[in-house]
Amino acid sequence: MTTLIEVPEAEPGIVAPKSKSKAGGGLGRYIVIRFFLIIPTVFILVTLVFFLMRVIGDPITASQGGRLPPDVLAQRIQDAGYDRPILIQYFEYIGQLLTGNFGTTITDRRPVVEVLTTFGAATLELSINALIVALLVGIPFGLIAAQHRDKTPDALLRFFAILCYATPVFFSGLLLKLTFSVWLGWFPVAGRASTRTELTMSGLAAPSGIYWLDALRSGNFTALVDIASHAVLPALALGLLTAGVFLRLVRTNVIGTLGKDYVEAGRSRGVSEFRLVTKHAYKPALIPIITVMGLQIALMLGGAILTETTFEWKGLGYQLVQYLNARDFVAVQGIVVLLAIIVAVTNFIVDIIAALIDPRVRY
């Protein structure tokens, strides 16, 4: 879990150097080092996941243990190769990974790569929706809190931010579902779309897997409304988690910027506080959000697992829980490895952006 951090405000004047200077050479070296750091990070994680998954036992016993005589069970374990030394199984797995083969799931016999591609789009869709919520809630509320620093709206919004961040996603998800689905009946209980829409989506040629995009492309606005109605609560549950971080970040940075000389100069010229906040202070305050957004990806993926489970949003997080319950370690390994790669690559990209914005981080 990341912590609720408040990074120092960025210097508005800092930009990436344009000429090939010493600093430019530093950037290249920085990128190379950062890139190669991804490899051991992912490798260590793969190793940890592999051995931890073996702790929970072999899948043959998990599925057939209650029905077959021990000798038949042992034979089946042997036939499936789970009785071999764990190191042999490990090196075999690493070898497969290096060739891009993530294996075949034990419980439903699917290539793990197929699971990743089929359900990755759903998780991406949920993350995009949640990010939109986080930005739509976090940035305006952050600006309002900064504008009303230490007054009642500020106190309320800070409390709201802490509440958003501190509330576990599964709890806020259940609360949203109970309130808006069960009691008020405004939104569907679960899923990404109604059965009718799901069937429509299945029938589309070359679907992207991102439902709203597919509905838009096919010009099916009835489906789009259905998809949106299913997306609201999961997006809120996951998005508010990050919105709390964005709100605090924007507030702190805007307050910091509002004390700068150029803002004071504007103030002395009679520019209104609202205009100072919205015109002059918010842009520099947004820069650190880009950095933090990268860090939030891991938080968001963790939250997606719980959100997808709560709302039956059939993405990677949902599948991960299903496979964990079924003790399907091949599938779990594949999904966790992919999530690790996403987090590592995202942080790599964020590091580069940060280095471009602020050359000091390259050293």
Add this chain to the structure above:
Amino acid sequence: MALNKKALHGAIALAGISALALTACTGPSGGGSSSAPAAAGPIAYGTTDKVTSLDPAGSYDNGSFMVMNQIYSFLLNSKPGGADPVPDLAESSSFTTPSEYTVKLKSGLKWANGHTLDSKDVKFSFDRQVAINDPAGPASLLTNIESVTAPDATTVVFKLKNANDQTFSQILSSPAAPIVDDEVFPADKVLSDDEIIKANAFHGQYTIDSYKKNELVSFKAFADYQGVLGKPANDAATIKYYASPTNLKLEIQQGAIDVAFRSLSATDIDDLRKDSKVKVLTGPGGEIRYITFNFDTMPYGTKAAGADPAKALAVRQAVANLVDRQAIADQVYKGTYLPLYSNVPSGFLGANESFKDAYGDAGKPSLDKAKKVLADAGITEPVALNLQYNPDHYGGSSGDEYAMVKEQLEKSGLFTVNLQSTEWVTYSKASRADEYPLFQFGWFPDFSDADNYLTPFFPEGGFLKNHYNNATVNELISKQLTDADKTSRESAIKDVQNALAKDISTLPLLQGAQVAVVGSGVNGVDKTLDPSFKFRLGVISK
């Protein structure tokens, strides 16, 4: 630059407005969350079961078999409402010699893809099951088959290792026996779901129209189906898969699905019974739950301290006198399980209530009888029992179930119970490795016959490996298995149960009921909640 900023502001504003507009557009009607029954259209079935594989050689679970029952035929099958196998693809079937079972197929059978369905497909289907012997498959059900021959296009002869196998007709309608297309399925490996669907290799009441594994399956009625189930009562159906029983419950309440089947929790079902918008239907269930005694390691067991077979038997009998099954069924399972008073559950040929007759007070516990049986055996001090249960394989209510067993036993003052639980993989191994003196187990039948509750369990300890072995019981089990006379077989099954009640290798506790919840205006589901345990979408209409 200024234009870009404006564009950016405009885009943000548009996104915000769009989100709000879409949100505003979605109400009960748009969101499909109204409490009205699902609109006309395909029958919408919801479940928490999962599909492992659509290939019969690659799966041996309820979720996969449910789908197979809609898309494949069997040589023999049961009609909704009963469990007795009758000809399905077959025209006739019978033992032609004690060790040969001959099936005559209907002529002119076709697969949905146009291929011919004949005896070659049948022979191929059974041969590949045995050849593949997949770890997750049901090949173990076919151990009595020595060979399968297809002398002509409509004749199949099964040569059996053990003659007069009275369960064989049930085997032919079991998860090991869906017939598959020999021009599509490989002989030596499991075929993927996508390839099966692409090849349209179906001959059942339905074909699969669209398939998103463990998300949504859409079925379309198959016009050329010639099996025993006839034309379905609907043209199309869907199966929607849920992870959470709670979401399944909410969806049936809100009319998003027509039928919810397997597996709602007892409290959810209890809650749904009070909801006037839905109807809870129950049918006989084959699932049983029981306590197993390890004859070596239980108190006074043959390898325990102070080994004494008479005292060990007295301990088992005292426990049998004290458990209150009805209380567990009512309080823990809210009526979704029924008390079970024999090793063969009610509804099967020969089932009796041997434990009700032998122990307790007509189904109620009897402290006096328990005290007497222990005193007669010379046991004067409370007996310490180490009782194991599993919290993650037999459902979340196992903890409550066994807490109640502990309470019932300890309340008598005759026992102290050390209740322990272990995660399934460890539990499954340790329970059959003499590590647990008393332990919970459950069973779901492979096919609908009394023998499926006897042969796997008791001859030489069966798969339980609990060191129980009684020559008389073994003989009776063998007799009923091969007795072609139904009356005589029924009598043998009763005798086995009575003998088992004397020895108490396992203590039967509960029998599961099949529970389906249907929305208003949905008909026919009650017809398929029968002892065959096959749910057929074809009986449902709305």
